[in-house]
């Protein structure tokens with residue numbers, strides 16, 4: 001329960017779909033921790049990605065929603081950040097491990113850019129590959145495993161519910177709990193609801209025993225207005241929330257999920273929306289709202305629409 005060893009800042013103006021913004025925003029949280037965000041103008045999912053440096057290897061957690069290095073220069077960005085770190089911490093054969101919060105397309109698309117990178121391991125997206133690589137064994141998903149970057153030992157917690165291969169990563173150095181799409185200020189799609197609730201129970205229990213400063217997922221969909229999410233597909237979110245949530249908000253997600261466990265469908269709360277094993281009609285309604293929003297945006301003059 002010690003104090004985190006670093007004290008970085010999350011006081012960031014994140015890119016959110018303005019014209020001319022970069023394809024990838026780089027936020028150096030501290031000397032060994034970088035948060036990346038993909039632009040909404042490239043892909044509405046605009047996922048966050050994380051680069052954590054240890055003495056022996058770095059971990060890139062997620063590779064974004066776009067393959068093409070010409071429009072989405074993730075490899076170039078990561079190579080630059082690794083070179084920058086190695087300038088401060090010179091060593092030979094420094095490794096990069098590319099792994100994922102889960103296997104959905106908007107978190108693995110940039111994997112191809114790392115296929116030929118020297119000293120690099122790309123962990124496949126399937127649940128079995130993730131379990132084998134990190135050594136979960138028969139303990140999946142209830143056990144947790146350690147993954148040592150060299151003087152920086154992460155804990156990985158099996159987190160199925162949103163996706164069969166979902167993991168949560170805890171970093172004792174920053175106190176970050178990186179929750180992928182399991183917990184975030186937006187739509188929580190729980191395709192296997194009992195697994196989702198069990199995962200949330202484990203995350204809340206873990207947080208009670210460990211120092212967690214920020215709970216950070218991979219997307220932001222809530223606006224500043226309580227209970228209001230941007231439509232799916234939105235590529236401009238001027239009033240979006242910060243990505244980080246508090247341990248208390250994590251507990252609120254667990255309590256909310258437990259409260260609606262026997263009610264399939266969409267359940268709206270101030271800081272998130274729970275999709276309990278969404279039915280076809282729930283998803284169609286979501287898509288219809290997204291399409292209507294897109295059509296409206298096209299009718300508005302560009303200045304008024306802000307894009």
Ligand SMILES: [Zn+2]
Pocket residue numbers: 045047104106107181218219
């Ligand atoms: Zn996602």
